[in-house]
Amino acid sequence: MARTDRPGRGATIVDVAARAGVSSMTVSRVINGRAGVSTQTRAAVEAAIKALAYTPNVAARNLVTSTELRIGVLYSNPSAAFMSDFLTGVFEEASARGARLVLLKGEGGRAPAVDALEDLLSSGISGVLLAPPLGEAPDVLRVLRDAGCVMATVGAYQSPDTICVRIDDRAASYQMTRFLLDLGHRRLGFILGNPDQAASAERMAGFYAAVRETGGVTVQVVQGDFTYMSGLAAAEQLLGASAPPTAIFASNDDMAAAVVSVAHRRHLDVPSELTVAGFDDTTAAITLWPPLTTIRQPVRAMAAEALSLLIAEIGLRGRKSRVPRERILDHELVERQSTGTLRPSPSS
Known part of the structure; x- marks a missing residue:
């Protein structure tokens, strides 16, 4: 049902689309007199426009009818280091492709509000690029799907509605865990x-998978959420155990950096008394001492590739797509x- 009860705010193109039971793109075609819309659908859209007293935004309409590429970039990732690499890749690719970016950030690590998403959609964007974790945020994806918006994601897993660019996270984590085991560590901590x-x-x-291949390994797993603060809490829990790990593998560099900080506060030398590994290879990995052993996830290249594929998909709109999903x-x-290698001691 269309939402028209928002104080101080008129109906949007998304409201019209919802009332008529069509996509925002279809409403745009009707408004701009384009072909490819049935007589029945056109009548339903026009009736919805009249019922909602919808007035198209002239500036947005001009943008919709122009050939300018306008890409919405949605993000709420709490890691400044990750987002720095992500946005650098997006800006570089957008500059090379002549695309204009419209950034929309969710506050406090949350997804953007539905009203903000609807405003973005009604402004005449060509497609949307989503940074993690928004590529797997159900409410965000629902709004974009309902509007018929072309989408690409970074770091998310395959969905029939989106283009996905990522690494093989399972293989990467297996490789790092295997590396720690080969160094001789048999008490491992893992931060989710x-x-x-x-x-x-x-x-995870x-x-x-790597742990199961090796005998005599004890494992302690603690929940994190990719933030530095969650890494601090997880590290305190792991290192406060009666038999703490000799190696801790955190699921991203921010949490690994937090582990190093807690180790220093506990007067533990890294790596002679505690080995620490991360994931991503962001600037966080090289701006602390000692610098982190980590999995290099090519975030900048992933963002650029996702934008490139998104633009290719937009160019094929209305035709059979050949863009990789x-x-x-x-x-x-x-x-x-x-x-470092495990140093034998009475407690090891």
Whole structure:
């Protein structure tokens, strides 16, 4: 049902689309007199426009009818380091492609409000690029799908409605865990990422796959959410145990950096007394001491590739698409000074 009870705000193109039971793109075609809309559908849209007293925004209408590429970029990721790499990749690709970016941020790590999404959609954007975790946020995806919006995601897992660019999180986590086991560590701590993201479950699966191959390994798993603060709490829990891990693998660099901070506060030397590994290879990995051994996830390249595929999909709108729905980029294990071989001791 159309929402027309918002104080101080008129009906939007999304309201019209909801009342007429069509997509926002169809409403746009009717408003701009384009072909490809049946007589019955056109009548339903015109009736909805009249009933809601909808007045098209002239500036938005001009943008819809122009050839300018306007890409909405949605993000709420709490990691400043991750978002720096993500946005750099997006800006560079947009500049090369002549696309204009419209940024929409969810506050406090939350998804953007529905009203904000509707405003973005009604402004005449060509498509939307979603940074994690929004590529797997049900409410956001529902609004975009209902509007018939072309979407691409970074770090999310395949959906029939979106283009997905990611790495093989399970294989990457397996490789890092195998590396720690090969260093001789048999008491491992693992800090999980945001439970609402499929990548978190994949990284945990890779961790356990490597552990199952090796005998005599004890495991302590603690929930985090990819934020530095959650890493601090997880590290305190792991290092406060009666038999703490000799190596801790965190599901991203922000949480790994927090582990190093807690280790220093407890007067533990990294890596001679505690090995720490991360995931992403953001600037957080090299701006602390010791610098982190981590999985290099090519965030900048992933963002650029997702935008490139999104633009290609927009260009094929209305024709049979040949754009890949999923693209998996290579990862790399980067060894630095935060990891070392297990030193035998009475407690090891």
